[in-house]
Amino acid sequence: MPEGHIAERVAREHKRYFGRQRLRIDSPQGKFEHGAGLLDGACLVNVTAIGKHTLHRFRRDENAPAARDLWMHVHLGLYGKWASGDLPAPALRGMVRVRLLGEQHWAELRGPTTCEVLNGAGLKRLTERLGEDPLHTKLSGAAAYAKIANSGRPIGELLMDQAVVSGVGNVYRAEVLFRHGIAPHRPGNRIAAEEWTALWMDLETLMRSGVRLGRIITTAAADRDSRSRTVHPADQYYVYRRHGLPCRVCGTPVSVELAAGRRLYYCAVCQPA
DNA sequence: GCAAAATGTCAAG
DNA sequence: TTGACCTTTTGCA
Structure with missing residues (x-):
């Protein structure tokens, strides 16, 4: 999907x-x-x-x-x-x-x-009207960062805004923020340039893998099995749709809340405010 | 057989 | 912020 x-x-x-x-x-x-x-x-x-x-x-x-x-x-x-x-x-x-x-x-x-x-x-x-797409390798993410660094809106919302970054949806949003230990509520203007660079490069990696596999796998299970055929659906994600289940890293129950009408998943401990 | 859910967007209030 | 829209699949009676 x-x-x-x-x-x-x-x-x-x-x-x-x-x-x-x-x-x-x-x-x-x-x-x-x-x-x-x-x-x-x-x-x-x-x-x-x-x-x-x-x-x-x-x-x-x-x-x-x-x-x-x-x-x-x-x-x-x-x-x-x-x-x-x-x-x-x-x-x-x-x-x-x-x-x-x-x-x-x-x-x-x-x-x-x-x-x-x-x-x-x-x-x-x-x-x-579309922002930079991480799958378009010639793009550096600099134009996206210019918008993010100038905005007080939460990064979780900015990542979903197709005028800022295009192609990212609810799964990639939740997963990439978890992988970088960034709380989705943190304002864009408090994302450091180095943090953004790492996020952008990771989005490219994750989305390329998604193109290849036809599904999104963001956990270590994907690194272990690059073919992903044997990665069980229950091991696909760190936080997406895992609310209430223990965080794979720290064991704290994964949080979910409604933000702008969409379910937002994150680990309150691994992604501290 | 029917309700609810699904990785999204837009427009109305 | 809420509802409308696009369609199929899943789960529960």
Whole structure:
């Protein structure tokens, strides 16, 4: 399920399955009928991810200017999901917002919060409102830190703000703060530059591993077993959804509280105020 | 058979 | 801060 690592994983898979192909695109459920009509039969030029967003770039004619390219913009939200496989495509089941058919593969999208067609201007508007993505290796996290260091808002909230850092969700937020012993309540302007550098580098490491594994594993279990196949779900996280269970490091029961409508998990001892 | 939950976002009050 | 929205899966009657 969907934080930035899933968006990146989908982008890579779809590029491999469908890149440079003219795709059949439809919306069996009907909610994307108009968009599918715009894109059906066009060539998929590229697929990229920014934060939790994926962007399928289409060009209708080989000779058409790139300025007329269109993007299918998808945000999975809380429970959106892509499925895919080798042709033939399975019989339709349930609510399929978008179906892609390529030369050898199919893909189906269910339950996204956003699925729309953007032109170049729309894409620009989207990217301008997103903060740095730790999966984009050229980025240093400096722009994100400039926002954090100037804010009195808690770091736990800043990490979830897609205009500050894009791609981090509730799991990575909780886990990375635990790994660095930082209380989620600490104001951004009290995060030292060295602390931020370490957090940013760790986010990159954790999210890269998430892209590779298809799931988030932040505990030492992942270091011991880099393939992660044998890492039991109960050993995936330090604090996420472990409230009431003993902290893996100090044994104190893990805390949970509601912050900005989301459950926030942390260890009050390992992440002191 | 039905309610609740799930790694998210936006807009209304 | 709350509710609405997108859909499937899980758990309990």
